[in-house]
Amino acid sequence: xxxxxxxxxxxxxxxxxxxxxxxxxxxxxxxxxxxxxxxxxxxxxxxxxxxxxxxxxxxxxxxxxxxxxxxxxxxxxxxxxxxxxxxxxxxxxxxxxxxxxxxxxxxxxxxxxxxxxxxxxxxxxxxxxxxxxxxxxxxxxxxxxxxxxxxxxxxxxxxxxxxxxxxxxxxxxxxxxxxxxxxxxxxxxxxxxxxxxxxxxxxxxxxxxxxxxxxxxxxxxxxxxxxxxxxxxxxxxxxxxxxxxxxxxxxxxxxxxxxxxxxxxxxxxxxxxxxxxxxxxxxxxxxxxxxxxxxxxxxxxxxxxxxxxxxxxxxxxxxxxxxxxxxxxxxxxxxxxxxxxxxxxxxxxxxxxxxxx
Amino acid sequence: xxxxxxxxxxxxxxxxxxxxxxxxxxxxxxxxxxxxxxxxxxxxxxxxxxxxxxxxxxxxxxxxxxxxxxxxxxxxxxxxxxxxxxxxxxxxxxxxxxxxxxxxxxxxxxxxxxxxxxxxxxxxxxxxxxxxxxxxxxxxxxxxxxxxxxxxxxxxxxxxxxxxxxxxxxxxxxxxxxxxxxxxxxxxxxxxxxxxxxxxxxxxxxxxxxxxxxxxx
Numbered sequence: 001x002x003x004x005x006x007x008x009x010x011x012x013x014x015x016x017x018x019x020x021x022x023x024x025x026x027x028x029x030x031x032x033x034x035x036x037x038x039x040x041x042x043x044x045x046x047x048x049x050x051x052x053x054x055x056x057x058x059x060x061x062x063x064x065x066x067x068x069x070x071x072x073x074x075x076x077x078x079x080x081x082x083x084x085x086x087x088x089x090x091x092x093x094x095x096x097x098x099x100x101x102x103x104x105x106x107x108x109x110x111x112x113x114x115x116x117x118x119x120x121x122x123x124x125x126x127x128x129x130x131x132x133x134x135x136x137x138x139x140x141x142x143x144x145x146x147x148x149x150x151x152x153x154x155x156x157x158x159x160x161x162x163x164x165x166x167x168x169x170x171x172x173x174x175x176x177x178x179x180x181x182x183x184x185x186x187x188x189x190x191x192x193x194x195x196x197x198x199x200x201x202x203x204x205x206x207x208x209x210x211x212x213x214x215x216x217x218x219x220x221x222x223x224x225x226x227x228x229x230x231x232x233x234x235x236x237x238x239x240x241x242x243x244x245x246x247x248x249x250x251x252x253x254x255x256x257x258x259x260x261x262x263x264x265x266x267x268x269x270x271x272x273x274x275x276x277x278x279x280x281x282x283x284x285x286x287x288x289x290x291x292x293x294x295x296x297x298x299x300x301x302x303x304x305x306x307x308x309x310x311x312x313x314x315x316x317x318x319x320x321x322x323x324x325x326x327x328x329x330x331x332x333x334x335x336x337x338x339x340x341x342x343x344x345x346x347x348x349x350x351x352x353x354x355x356x357x
Numbered sequence: 358x359x360x361x362x363x364x365x366x367x368x369x370x371x372x373x374x375x376x377x378x379x380x381x382x383x384x385x386x387x388x389x390x391x392x393x394x395x396x397x398x399x400x401x402x403x404x405x406x407x408x409x410x411x412x413x414x415x416x417x418x419x420x421x422x423x424x425x426x427x428x429x430x431x432x433x434x435x436x437x438x439x440x441x442x443x444x445x446x447x448x449x450x451x452x453x454x455x456x457x458x459x460x461x462x463x464x465x466x467x468x469x470x471x472x473x474x475x476x477x478x479x480x481x482x483x484x485x486x487x488x489x490x491x492x493x494x495x496x497x498x499x500x501x502x503x504x505x506x507x508x509x510x511x512x513x514x515x516x517x518x519x520x521x522x523x524x525x526x527x528x529x530x531x532x533x534x535x536x537x538x539x540x541x542x543x544x545x546x547x548x549x550x551x552x553x554x555x556x557x558x559x560x561x562x563x564x565x566x567x568x569x570x571x572x573x574x
Contacts, residue, residue: 057477059473059476059477082481082482085476085477085479086479088477089477089478089479090477092470092473092474092477094470095470095474096468096470096471096473096474098471098474098475098488098491098492099491099492108475108478109478109479112478112479112480112484113479156478157478160478160479
């Protein structure tokens with residue numbers, strides 16, 4: 001990680017028509033995003049994720065505070081925002097493709113930058129290969145499906161090799177395997193070109209898989225906890241493992257020796273859910289929590305998202321076969337287990353103490 | 358009506374109305390782009406006034422400009438009355454609200470994301486404006502052609518400001534009026550059909566020339 005690409009201080013944005021009591025749609029005290037970082041914005045609808053991305057793309061002007069890009073405040077100079085936009089590209093949730101062909105679209109930003117035709121052709125081919133659309137140059141965009149359009153828009157952004165790639169739910173229109181492959185593309189692009197990636201997502205698994213850091217937003221403000229599977233508190237250690245208390249007498253154990261205040265997350269796919277009284281119930285070990293299934297949602301990848309409420313709230317991504325085998329159903333009493341090694345520390349402040357979830 | 362006279366009337370129609378449509382478009386499209394891209398106090402009033410202006414009878418516009426351009430009028434010194442220039446000026450005033458209205462609707466229908474996408478891919482605000490126009494090029498073309506059709510088919514302004522002077526300001530519509538007044542209804546109908554054929558030809562030419570690769574006509 002390098003120097004901050006973005007630095008935000010006391011930043012606020014207000015959409016017109018907000019009530020006087022809470023005039024701002026987004027308020028952030030302080031945030032630095034280093035060069036090359038992948039930052040995920042997670043939060044419910046209306047949390048301010050898209051607004052933050054629009055601010056980072058210099059498409060909205062902050063109502064208050066300072067937003068620095070590469071050490072400068074683009075809004076302070078007359079053409080500063082337009083110049084900054086050349087380095088920060090936003091891919092919107094429902095991307096718009098200009099009329100014409102795939103090639104016209106992918107070359108659009110390159111032509112604006114007046115690159116030589118040979119380089120435009122090379123970058124266009126490279127970007128289309130990255131999104132698995134080689135040879136699609138001459139297809140009219142009117143013939144594309146929503147998922148293909150999303151990939152063309154992603155290629156159009158990747159072709160620019162921007163300093164900052166801002167993505168609003170980038171894999172929303174893609175099926176699960178393709179979504180995973182596109183995540184790899186984003187990660188590789190970040191590494192290869194030193195691109196800073198900021199993405200918003202409702203998909204907590206995606207955020208924890210892809211991002212080096214997760215920013216939780218709720219009601220236009222940064223919050224410490226925004227989701228199931230995210231816990232925070234002062235850590236204690238016995239030298240081999242560490243833990244935080246997530247409830248009276250309830251320890252969430254993780255690998256390593258950690259002291260100070262930590263925020264940690266557990267990938268939903270790393271969590272096992274078994275019937276509490278079933279034959280497959282594991283014996284007592286670290287990270288075993290009782291609860292009842294409060295919700296089950298089917299996903300596209302032959303798995304279901306299972307929400308368990310009990311000693312703590314967890315959300316697990318469980319293969320359908322396992323659900324069938326274990327007799328997992330709504331209201332069933334279950335045991336949630338996961339390996340300490342699967343607990344990921346996403347925030348650490350040494351020497352501090354605070355409340356836990 | 359001899360062939361040369363007829364050809365000249367067609368040429369005068371095409372010239373004055375074509376020029377009127379182009380000048381009006383040059384004023385109307387930027388105005389529509391401005392109106393479509395911004396919300397401000399008084400915008401609704403502007404749109405209502407524009408809508409009302411569209412319904413103005415050609416004779417009223419002709420009369421208005423006649424009073425301005427006649428010898429005793431404030432612009433009488435310019436000596437424009439009974440010239441093709443006067444006809445063009447009157448027709449610009451006639452078709453301007455029509456092109457503003459059609460262009461405004463066309464530009465409002467362009468996805469707002471088009472401008473946003475252009476900006477985030479590095480376009481300046483001016484370039485983003487051009488891109489919005491490009492995205493709406495076919496409905497905008499329809500707006501310009503509608504303006505041209507309105508101008509070439511009107512008779513009130515051409516008659517009052519042009520004076521229907523043979524070989525100077527007589528166009529197709531004033532020729533039709535003259536032939537009808539003379540009781541030469543057959544000639545009037547032939548000229549009417551000719552007017553439609555000329556307009557059809559212009560429409561086909563322009564739309565074929567500008568049709569995009571993946572566009573509906």
